Amino acid sequence: MTETPVLICGGGLVGLSTAVLLAGRGVRPLVVERHPGTSLxxxxxxxxxxxxxxxxxxGLAGALAAAPQSVLTRCTEVIRARDLCAPVESRSARQAPGNLAGLSPAKPLMVDQNVVEPVLRERARQLGAQLEFGTELLGLDQDASGVTARLLDRDSGRERELRARYLVAADGHRSPVREALGIGVDRIGRSRQFVNIPFRADLSGLLAGHRTALAYLxxxxxxxxxxxxxxxxxxxxxxxxxxxxxxxEVFTRERCAHSVRAALGADVDVELLSLNPGEPTLVQSWELSSWVARRYRAGRVLLAGDAAHVMAPAGGxxxxxGVxxxxxxxxxxxxxxxxxxxDALLDSYELxxxxxxLVTRDYCAQRQESRTSGDGDRSMAVDPLSMxxxxxxFSAAVRAPGTSGAITPASELWGAPGTRVAHAVLRGRDGEISTLDLCAGGFCxxxxxDGEKWVRAARAAAEERGLPLSAGRLDKEWEDIGGVAAATLRLSGEQALLLRPDGYVCWRSEEGDDPGRALPEVLDTVLAREGLVTASHNERSASDVR
Ligand SMILES: Cc1cc2nc3c(=O)[nH]c(=O)nc-3n(C[C@H](O)[C@H](O)[C@H](O)COP(=O)(O)OP(=O)(O)OC[C@H]3O[C@@H](n4cnc5c(N)ncnc54)[C@H](O)[C@@H]3O)c2cc1C
Structure with a gap:
């Protein structure tokens, strides 16, 4: 039977993101996606x-920046009206992401999901992930050492079995994997089915020149x-x-045309479009709902993206x-x-x-409600940037107490354990970098x-464990331009902090800590290494990766 270290079910936004991020860290996953291509x-x-x-x-910033931007980049207005010919009851602007100055090395980008997914697919392929589009996961069994998956090649009808050490279920809101595992969801509010009717029409006259992005009708x-x-x-x-x-069945061509004209309030020239070229089906349906799965992990299976949570679209x-x-x-x-x-490190994923x-679900539901009722985005207590x-x-993978899901305002991030490290610009050997770039290769x-003793201890602990880790001091290995990093991260004298590979601070030194004892203890706890026992296990693991 073929084996893979990680099987990813679903080649949508989250499955492909997982593939890119895993392959970038040296583990080549197999992605199976039942559709022949990415989202239309x-x-x-x-x-x-x-x-x-x-x-x-x-490594995707360039490819994404070069991709066609969403038409919504140029349209920010949200209106509410009975139909497009009726008086506008409320007019608001989509909430801007907030002032990013000095808070991040990146900028948000308005690119549609159907444009992002092919970029991810290509990057995953370049990094060595295996991608099988047109392959459906039919079922799975799991035991203590892995998952046996039953796969169907939808073109040939051929079935095969595959063994994986772990399965990431990124198979969308209906998630057959979540269903098979019997994992329930915590839902708030009422769920509603929507049908999407795509069409072409010149609405500039009806919108009186306004660059409307979204109309609630x-x-x-x-x-x-x-x-x-x-x-x-x-x-x-x-x-x-x-x-x-x-x-x-319900939305015939006639009903679609009638619905569009009713929404427009005028008999405008309308051409109904098909989202699936070559297929007669005009419409697609989706569910507006707000829920979070009760568990994110069941044995060797981990849920991600819409398989684990669905948010109202208003929060974006x-x-x-899912990313x-x-x-x-x-x-x-x-x-x-x-x-x-x-393996216990994976328990921290759900925690x-x-x-x-849960917090994001509630935020999006409130924002949806606020927009639908005509209040726009005004009543939101937390700004989108801080969200x-x-x-x-927080979990055992952070050496400090705290509550997962709490939100610190983006402008107040400073490098507390359990939060994303604050951004500051440093000068390294190859030019300017962000503090966030320090953990691109692993821990940092x-x-x-004056914290040289920490640097030495970290390097020794990492070497002993074979861990990817970089270590350095401000103004030594990394020049602290204008002292901003030291001030922002509150690092002075001999102090040190440890960043996880995801840019989260997992530990800060305390007065009197002994580096030779503290760092090995921190790394072993964060990585649940007491669960690592046999050398043969390690050998088997090493053969799964590049
Ligand atoms: C109208 C609308 C507007 C939205 N707007 C926003 C927004 O502005 N911002 C935002 O962040 N999010 C938005 N979202 C949400 C966003 O689209 C989803 O969160 C995102 O698609 C989730 O990605 P995913 O990969 O988890 O799931 P999906 O995109 O659903 O992908 C799951 C994939 O798994 C595949 N699959 C399922 N079962 C199997 C199987 N057995 N075998 C193989 N493959 C399988 C499916 O074919 C699918 O391709 C919006 C959603 C909708 C519907």
Whole structure:
């Protein structure tokens, strides 16, 4: 039977992100995706600043910046009206991400999800991930050492079995894997089915020149939404419907045309479009709901992305939260599979990510409600930038107490354990870098100028354990331009902090700590290394990776 270290079920945004991030850390996963290609629908319209930090570290910033930007880049207005000919009841601007100056090396990017996914697919392939589109996971069994997956090649109809040490279920909101494992969800509010009706029409006259990004409409039924598709003249009407009957049956060509005209309030020239070229089906359906899976891990299976949580679209955070999942799970899986961390490190994934998803779910639901009721984004207590950058992650993989899912305002991040390290610019051997770049290759021990003892101890502990770790001092290995990093990170004298591969601070030194004892203890605890026992296990792990 073929074997793979990590099988990823789902070649959407999150499955492909996980593949890129794992392959970038030296573990070549196999991705199976039942569709022949990536998403045809834009779905997510923007990558927030945290996603761009993550993708930037994975070498994707250039390719994403060169990709066509979303039509929504130029359109920010959100309106509410009965139909497009009726008086506008409220007009607001989509909330700007906030002032990023000095807070991040990255910038958010408005790129549609159907443009991002091919970029990820190509990067995953370049890094050595195996990608099988047109392959469906039919079922799985797991035991103490791995997962046996039953796969179907949808073209040939051929079935085969495959053995994986771990399975990442990035198989979307319906997640057959989550269903098979019997993992329930914690839901808030009412779920609603929507049908997407794509069409082409010149609406500039009806919109009176306004660059509307999104309209909440009362026709053909209340809570209908209209947004731009991929250029100035293509649109998608999202109509709530009773999900008891398949959307494709109810939404005939006539009904689609009628719904669009009702929403526009005028008999404008409309061309209905098909999202699946060559297929007769005009519409696709999706569910607006807000829930988080009760568990993120069941044995050797880890849920990520929409398989683990679904957010209302108004927050623009569903896919972005999934990218963070991929980032969190990938560094942990890479070290476990390579025999450098214990399996228990993977328990920290749920402890860190599930509370963040719960907070994000509630935030998006509130924002959806606020927009639908015409209040725009005004009533939100937390700004989008802090939602993107300020979320806390705590577990045994952080050597300090704290609560996952709490939010620190982005401008107040300073390098506390359990938070993303604050951004500051340093000058290294190859030019300027961000403090976030320090952990691109693995852990990073960053010490103040007099903290040489920590640097030595970190290097020794890493070498003994075969861990990827860089270590250095401010103003020695890394020049602290204008002393900003020392001040921002509150590092002085002999102090030091330890960054995880995901840029989260997992420990800070305390007065009187003995480096030779403290650092080995921190690394062994964070990485659950007491669970690592036999050399043969390590040998087997090493053969799974490059
Ligand atoms: C209208 C709308 C607007 C949105 N706007 C935003 C936004 O602005 N910002 C944002 O961040 N998010 C947004 N989202 C959410 C975002 O699109 C999702 O969070 C994102 O698609 C999740 O990615 P995923 O990879 O987890 O799941 P998916 O994109 O659903 O991918 C799952 C993949 O798994 C595959 N699969 C399923 N079962 C199997 C199987 N058995 N074998 C093999 N493959 C399988 C599926 O074919 C699919 O390709 C929006 C969503 C919608 C519907």
């Amino acid at each position: 629908l834009p779905k997510g319209r923007g990558l927030n600043v945290r996603s761009m930090e993550i993708y930037g570290a994975a 009362g026709r053909p039924v209340p809570d209908t939404m209209l947004t731009r598709l991929d250029n100035e003249e293509t649109w998608v009407l999202m109509v709530p419907f009773d999900g008891a009957t398949a959307a494709e 955070l569903g896919g972005n939260t 963070q999942d991929a980032h969190n799970v990938a560094w942990k899986l890479s070290l476990v599979v390579r025999g450098l961390a214990g 860190e990510r599930r509370p963040v998803a 993107s950058l300020g979320y806390h992650q 021990l960053l010490a103040a100028a």
